[in-house]
Amino acid sequence: MPTRNIIEVSNLSKTYRKGSAGEVKAVDEVCLEVPEGQFLTILGPSGSGKTTLLNLIGGLDKPSGGKVILDGLELSKLSEGELVRVRREKVGFVFQAFNLIPTFSALENVEVALAPTDMSKNERFERSIELLESVGLGQRAHHLPVELSAGEQQRVAIVRAFANKPRILLLDEPTGNLDTKTGREILRICHEANKEQGQTVVAVTHAGYVRGYTNRLLFMRDGKLFSQIPQEEFEEPV
Amino acid sequence: MIPFTYAVKEIRRRKYRTAVNIAGFIIAISTLITLVMAARGWETCTKVPLNSIGTDIILFYTAPVKPAGTGCYIVNHLFSYPFNQTLLTEIEDVPDVECAVPILMHRLRAMVFTGIDPSETETNAVLPSSIIEGRYLTAHDGYVALVDNEYAQLNNLTLGSTVTYAADFEVVGIVEVSATNIMKSHIYVNLPIVQEVLPEKPVGLVNMGLIRTSSPGKVEKTATALEDEWPNSSTLTGSDLAETAFGVIQINEDTAWSISIALAVITILFTIKSQLSTVAERTKEIGILKAIGWSNSNVVNQIAIESVIQGIIGGLLGCALGYIFASYVLSTIGGEIGGALNFITIDPIILSIGFGISMVSGIVAGLFSSWRAARLVPVDALRTI
Numbered sequence: 001m002p003t004r005n006i007i008e009v010s011n012l013s014k015t016y017r018k019g020s021a022g023e024v025k026a027v028d029e030v031c032l033e034v035p036e037g038q039f040l041t042i043l044g045p046s047g048s049g050k051t052t053l054l055n056l057i058g059g060l061d062k063p064s065g066g067k068v069i070l071d072g073l074e075l076s077k078l079s080e081g082e083l084v085r086v087r088r089e090k091v092g093f094v095f096q097a098f099n100l101i102p103t104f105s106a107l108e109n110v111e112v113a114l115a116p117t118d119m120s121k122n123e124r125f126e127r128s129i130e131l132l133e134s135v136g137l138g139q140r141a142h143h144l145p146v147e148l149s150a151g152e153q154q155r156v157a158i159v160r161a162f163a164n165k166p167r168i169l170l171l172d173e174p175t176g177n178l179d180t181k182t183g184r185e186i187l188r189i190c191h192e193a194n195k196e197q198g199q200t201v202v203a204v205t206h207a208g209y210v211r212g213y214t215n216r217l218l219f220m221r222d223g224k225l226f227s228q229i230p231q232e233e234f235e236e237p238v
Numbered sequence: 239m240i241p242f243t244y245a246v247k248e249i250r251r252r253k254y255r256t257a258v259n260i261a262g263f264i265i266a267i268s269t270l271i272t273l274v275m276a277a278r279g280w281e282t283c284t285k286v287p288l289n290s291i292g293t294d295i296i297l298f299y300t301a302p303v304k305p306a307g308t309g310c311y312i313v314n315h316l317f318s319y320p321f322n323q324t325l326l327t328e329i330e331d332v333p334d335v336e337c338a339v340p341i342l343m344h345r346l347r348a349m350v351f352t353g354i355d356p357s358e359t360e361t362n363a364v365l366p367s368s369i370i371e372g373r374y375l376t377a378h379d380g381y382v383a384l385v386d387n388e389y390a391q392l393n394n395l396t397l398g399s400t401v402t403y404a405a406d407f408e409v410v411g412i413v414e415v416s417a418t419n420i421m422k423s424h425i426y427v428n429l430p431i432v433q434e435v436l437p438e439k440p441v442g443l444v445n446m447g448l449i450r451t452s453s454p455g456k457v458e459k460t461a462t463a464l465e466d467e468w469p470n471s472s473t474l475t476g477s478d479l480a481e482t483a484f485g486v487i488q489i490n491e492d493t494a495w496s497i498s499i500a501l502a503v504i505t506i507l508f509t510i511k512s513q514l515s516t517v518a519e520r521t522k523e524i525g526i527l528k529a530i531g532w533s534n535s536n537v538v539n540q541i542a543i544e545s546v547i548q549g550i551i552g553g554l555l556g557c558a559l560g561y562i563f564a565s566y567v568l569s570t571i572g573g574e575i576g577g578a579l580n581f582i583t584i585d586p587i588i589l590s591i592g593f594g595i596s597m598v599s600g601i602v603a604g605l606f607s608s609w610r611a612a613r614l615v616p617v618d619a620l621r622t623i
Contacts (some may be wrong), residue, residue, distance in 0.1 A: 020586065058527055061617040087616075088531025099526045099620070103247040113530045120531070160530065 549600020
């Protein structure tokens with residue numbers, strides 16, 4: 001039985017106006033289908049439009065043209081409230097810069113994702129602790145981000161993305177600020193989520209070693225997607 | 239409770255900005271309370287002493303009038319010479335004068351003995367409404383008197399007792415006269431009797447006229463007109479009394495409210511500006527929250543809660559400080575009018591209004607700035623450094 005596509009992108013474009021430089025097409029007529037449960041990685045150099053594509057897929061940005069269908073919902077047709085529900089329930093974001101709230105402890109940074117839900121305070125607390133323990137941060141739950149290493153901060157960001165059990169995990173350069181060893185650890189966590197819980201993962205990165213964790217690779221350059229990966233894009237042996 | 243926890247953390251993180259915002263609320267609210275209460279005190283100084291006896295102007299002579307009589311002390315340091323009672327009939331013909339009521343007040347050491355015309359029941363040194371026991375005087379009364387309740391208690395006087403001042407009088411009524419009554423005396427007797435029994439025998443003479451005008455707006459004009467018409471006479475109005483109440487901010491309550499409301503508006507604008515700066519500093523955080531599924535209303539609540547907390551703290555401290563300032567200002571009211579206005583207390587309603595304004599300011603500032611925050615597109619917010 002063929003797996004259904006949880007993400008469908010057709011003719012997606014995003015154009016920015018940049019002063020005298022005129023218009024810049026960050027994403028140019030991209031078409032993409034991602035079957036449920038796939039771990040897709042999009043490689044590409046900086047400025048190729050990877051992050052913009054991810055933001056459009058996750059409903060954080062509005063396209064200039066084309067459409068995104070996420071789990072059967074066409075994002076451009078959703079109201080602001082429905083889009084909020086999509087971001088809360090269907091999608092989990094992990095950013096390169098971790099994007100943790102600096103005044104919150106690791107625990108509170110996870111709880112904050114559960115705050116707009118119907119969960120009670122106790123349920124939020126238990127779920128957050130359970131998630132932090134699952135990535136080995138149970139003892140660090142009450143530490144502020146500044147007291148955590150880069151790898152620990154990214155693990156907090158990942159469990160925050162997992163908090164609402166989203167069906168899609170969007171990773172924007174998840175290893176960009178980490179050394180290779182820590183980066184591999186982060187990818188392993190995402191890989192396990194993909195394998196064990198069937199979450200669909202879309203990662204954009206320029207780290208070649210991601211290849212070992214993914215089951216589909218695409219390449220992006222100048223806003224366009226390609227299925228052929230240039231060998232020079234791999235920074236290190238896989 | 240995440241929004242509340244978050245708000246408290248943000249307030250603690252931005253101590254300086256929070257302190258400035260709260261200081262704004264404190265200044266606005268404490269000023270409101272102080273100004274309004276001071277204005278109320280001043281207005282009381284202006285109105286109560288005269289209005290409580292139904293008069294607008296007291297007319298008297300500070301220089302001997304022919305035929306000369308012996309001067310008597312009247313209110314505080316004012317010294318009035320007797321003048322012919324018929325003058326008051328002439329005064330009643332002056333435009334805007336409704337009535338001119340004769341008073342002959344005599345003072346012997348601490349005792350004040352006052353002659354009144356009991357047919358005047360709306361404007362007089364003591365009014366029928368002051369009776370707490372017995373009856374008011376009538377025009378036919380002879381050697382009978384009304385006595386002040388305090389004086390009666392001190393001297394064990396009851397109805398039917400005899401009180402002595404130049405002659406013996408039977409007590410027919412006990413009156414409760416407020417300390418704010420500028421005509422407060424120990425004994426009140428029919429005017430012709432007083433003119434008859436005083437050692438100076440001032441028959442046909444009085445030493446004060448209580449003048450009621452047709453409207454409050456005519457008081458100053460009428461007082462000037464009287465002094466012009468009778469050059470040696472002096473007049474005392476509410477404004478003159480208020481000037482003797484030192485240490486009081488001389489504004490009326492409407493002006494105090496206007497100043498206070500203007501201050502509150504400035505505080506709201508200042509807090510909005512400050513909160514907008516806070517929102518600008520936290521743009522990325524707001525982007526993160528929206529990216530992980532916070533709705534616009536979640537963001538609005540979050541920012542508004544912070545602002546409301548500041549409004550509550552500022553309001554409470556403003557009320558406390560306002561209470562202290564207003565207490566001080568009110569304690570200075572009195573001066574030449576003998577601390578008669580010490581009864582003025584700080585109105586809890588004013589405190590509540592002050593606190594309410596602070597709360598509303600916090601809500602308005604919070605809603606405006608949070609509305610701006612909620613409109614941020616997540617991806618744009620995330621791009622900020």
